[in-house]
Amino acid sequence: MSEPTQKYSITMPRDIAEAARARSGHSGLSAYVASAVARQIERDNLNELIAVAEAEHGPVTDEEVQVLRERLQAARQAQRTSRGTGSHAA
The missing domain is CATH 1.10.1220 (Arc Repressor Mutant)
Known part of the structure; x- marks a missing residue:
């Protein structure tokens, strides 16, 4: 509702x-x-x-923001990679 x-x-x-x-x-x-x-x-x-x-x-410094952005980007890339690997492994 x-x-x-x-x-x-x-x-x-x-x-x-x-x-x-x-x-x-x-x-x-x-x-x-x-x-x-x-x-x-x-x-x-x-x-x-x-x-x-x-x-x-x-x-928060610009450097700290950049480090966090890079970590987020790496995590997203790892997630995309793991999805791609899982969908082709059959």
Whole structure:
């Protein structure tokens, strides 16, 4: 069962509304906008968490970010490789 909904009136620039309507597909504009707002709330929550962490531990350096990006990329590559190996071994 989905969450209860309520009707709201919002104002946005026409070009943005038309682009959203064009991209919303079968789910409709309301679902498209709700999804976009949910993603923005997730980003806002993450930014708040980062601010708290940086206040406690100091800012993350560019070097630390790069190391983590490289680890993530390596993990994704390993995952793709293991999927490819598993699908051909029959």
